[in-house]
Amino acid sequence: IRSRLSVLVYLMLCLLPCVSAKKMRWCTVSHPEQRKCAELAKALVVVLPPASVNAFGRLSCIHASSVTDCINRANRADLVTLDAGDVYSALKEFDLTAVAKEIYSDGSCVLSVAVVRNSSLAMRSLSGLRSCHSGFRWTAGWSLPLGFLLSRNYLSWSKERPLTQEVSSFFNASCVPGSAAMAPHLCALCQGQKSYIRQKNDHCEMSHSEPFYNSHGALRCLSSGAGDVAFVDHLALETIESNERDNLRLLCTDGTQAPLSHYNACHLGRGPGAAVVTRMSVRKVARKFLHTLQMLFGHKGRERHRFQLFNSSPFGERDLLFKDATAELAALPDGADVNQVLGLGYIALLKSLGHEGSTLEDSVVRWCCISHKEQIKCEQWALSIQSDPLVCVRAASMRHCVEKIKRDEVDAVSLDATHVFIAGKCGLVPVVTEYYAEVLPSIVGVAVSKRSSRSIAMGNLAGRRSCHGHMYSPAGWLLPHAHTLSRELNSSSATCDPNQVYSDVFWKGCLPGSEGNLCKVCLGGTGEATTKRCTDNHNERYYGNMGALRCLVGDPGGKNYGDIAFLEQHNLKDNILSLASSGWAEGWASSDFELLCGDGRRAPLSEWEGCNLGVIPPNTVMTRPVLTGRVHDFLMKSQVSMHSQFKLFESQHYGESDLLFKDATRCFVRTSHMDCRAILGEEFYNRVEAAFNCTQSDILQFCSQDMCSPV
Incomplete structure (x- = not known):
């Protein structure tokens, strides 16, 4: 087996480009890491046959003073x-x-x-304490905890001065390795030796x-008593000695504490782990070199009895290399971008934490318009x-808008x-939720038909023409499919996919953002809002609550109309x-329409x-976590x-309804302390989750691709 492995490695290494004949140089940041690197280099020489070593080049260990020095x-x-x-x-x-x-x-x-x-400590009571951080601008020790503190407004930052100054004012004293220069x-x-x-x-x-x-x-x-709180990654918790674990607790975002073992439910955020970086010119050689190291010395490596790549205990430290x-x-694939x-x-x-320095975007709020x-x-x-x-940014x-906020192209x-x-x-x-006061006790979805269409009723809608506010709208997309739309097709039990239900039941319709027969009744836009029909915004004349009503009565020429409209009741009259x-x-007039x-x-x-499709939670302003305080x-x-000539919660002046916010809104209510499940309510949340x-x-696929997961 040993000889076959050597031959395999030799053949692989012989395929490397000429640049691989030089040494691969690993940058180390301490004497223990330098020793581990040196032992790895020795193990490579022993394991690989002379011809392979000459073809591949030896490993050389370059001792730098810090991670920053390695990057430089x-x-x-x-x-x-x-x-x-630091990868960023x-x-x-x-x-x-x-x-x-x-x-x-x-x-x-x-x-x-x-x-x-x-x-006795809690997340909201950290001000004035002493803090220990794993590293400056590091994921677990800096960016995620500060992002959380800012999102809850426990830490205030006006961006008129650097975030580091706000942090030093917030904590009584700190150790943030890597922050000395800035x-x-x-x-x-910090306890390291000082020297000029x-x-x-x-x-x-x-x-x-x-x-x-x-x-x-x-x-x-933390354990030495120098600090009161330590911001670290969850992986380090496993190395804490058992006799010390009972003395330590985790601070949870809800203000409680939890045992160290509960980190999956009690943490400040999730972010990407570490990565190996190199220069563009040697990336292919570096990738093959790492593959060889893992094949030989990884957890399943054939030579792991000689050297263990992911074990630092023999060198008196942890997390070396x-x-x-x-x-x-x-x-990572060649050409993978940041x-x-x-x-x-x-x-x-x-970016929100000023990782790239201050920019013009830091002083504005970018609002998404559709x-x-x-x-x-x-x-x-x-x-x-x-x-x-305020800057107004257009989306489709x-x-x-959700995608643009995620990409940091708009804010809210x-x-x-x-x-x-x-x-x-x-x-x-969430930042704030729209509040509709006593004028609107609740929003409900309703099914509406013309009074003259006496033969139409819920349960016999097969072959009819439908009007829906827009794709994924609560009243136009989510709620109707849960009801029996057609007894012949038994639509409510045939499938849980709303799109399939509507395609099976209706002859054609207008569901902006959809395709096929559910776009054939749509009109598109005119004038400056000219667009192809069925677009998922107000440029489509049959979009939204107002659009679904227009669809029901038909266009001014008396054509392109539906038999039933699914919309919200609150602004129907x-x-x-x-x-x-x-x-x-x-x-x-209102008397010309009836509810089904x-x-x-x-x-x-x-x-x-007493005649509706279900209750709908109010609209909510959403943003990225670190911006909640600023957007609020x-x-x-x-x-x-607001001056009298501009009404934030009025849209009829623009020939539409519910532009930017619902016209029924009276004020905003802060909800940044709540999660989406709490705002939507358990029943509605479970219903929309089941549908999706x-x-x-496509949008949920986009969101899931950005989650941390194995490559």
Whole structure:
């Protein structure tokens, strides 16, 4: 077996390009890491036959003073393993490339946890305490915990001064290894040797020579009594001695504490793990080199009795070269960009924390608009406010807004309840919920038909023409399919996919954002809002509650109409009145329409409380976690400083309804302390989750691709 392995390795290495004949140089950041690297180099020489060593080149270990020094030494070293925060800097600022990700037992993610010794502490009471962090701008020790503190407004940051200054004011003292150059005030608790000679200075450096460096060092900072709280990754918790575990607790986001073993439910966020980076010119050789190391010395390596790649205990430290918790290295595809390596949500977090320095975007709020008329109203809003500048950014649909927020192309949007579910799955969080006061006790979905169409009732809708607000709308897409639309097809039990139900039951219809027969009744847009029919925004004249009503009465020429409309009840009577005032259709009154009840009855519009398809939670403004405080303050200023000539919650002036926000809104209610499930309610949340479990959705696929998972 040994000889066959050698032949295999030899054949593989002979295929390497000529550049592989030089040494591969690994950058180390401490004497223990240098020793482990040197032992790895020796093991390679012993294991590989002379011809293979000559073809592949030997491993050389380059000792640097810190991780930052390794990144800066890109031309003097070839490989180094970096925390995701440093990977971002290496790829964006130094034009390096990632060639492999560390994979742990539960995937490629790390969870950020806050560990304390004091049983009386809570997340909201950390101000004025002493903090220990694994590393400056590191995922678990810096970015995720600060993102959480900012999202809950426990930590305030106006961006008028650097975030590091806000952190140093928030905590009484800290040790944040790697912050010495930019924020020496965050190094007060660090224990490394101080020296004016750079090569001899270990204080607050990202090196194992700093005792409080990395997650294990931050835990050491806590256990020594230097700090009150340690922000570390969950992998480090497994290395805590059993006699010490009972003295430590995790701080949970809900204000409680939990045992160390509960990190899956009690953490501050999830982010990408470490990756190996190299220069673009040697990426192919580096990738094959790492493959060889793992084949020989990984957990399943044929030569692991000689050297263990993911074990640092023989060298008196932890996480040398790689995290000891690494199960394997997963090669990244050639040409993988920073978004593929780190994920859109994480990159947006880094940008929000000023990872790239201050930009113009830091001083504005970018609002997502989905149509020409929403853009006009948004621009009027921008001209009227007396607060932070507002920029209006166009998107094609609510789904597209969610994607743009995830990509850090816009900051916020108000979404209906179904899209709030989608946004939550995409890592976005609530800021405020629209409040409709006593004027609107609840929003319900209803099925409406013309009074003259006496033969139409729930249960005999097969072959009819349908009008739906838009794809994924609660009243137009989610709620109707749960009712018996056609007794012949028994639609409610045949499938749980709303799209399939509507395609089976209706002859044709208008469901903006759909395709096929469910687009054939749609009209498209005209004038400046000209668009192809069935687009998922107000440019489609049959979009939304107003659009579904227009669809029911037909276009001004009396064509392209539906037999039944699924829409929200709250503004139905106002929309009927606006048919004439907007020039769409004359002569229609509320008495010309009736509700279709689930039991087959028909009822006047006034009886909606007993004849509806279900209750719908209010719209909610969603954003990225770190922006909740800023977006909330912006909205509060907007609603109190509006001039009389601009109405934030009025859309009829623009010839539409519910532009940007529902017209029934009276004010905003802060909900940033709640999750999407709590806002939507258990019953509605379970209903929409069940629908999406059997519905193909491009936006949910997009969101799931950005989750941390094995490559």
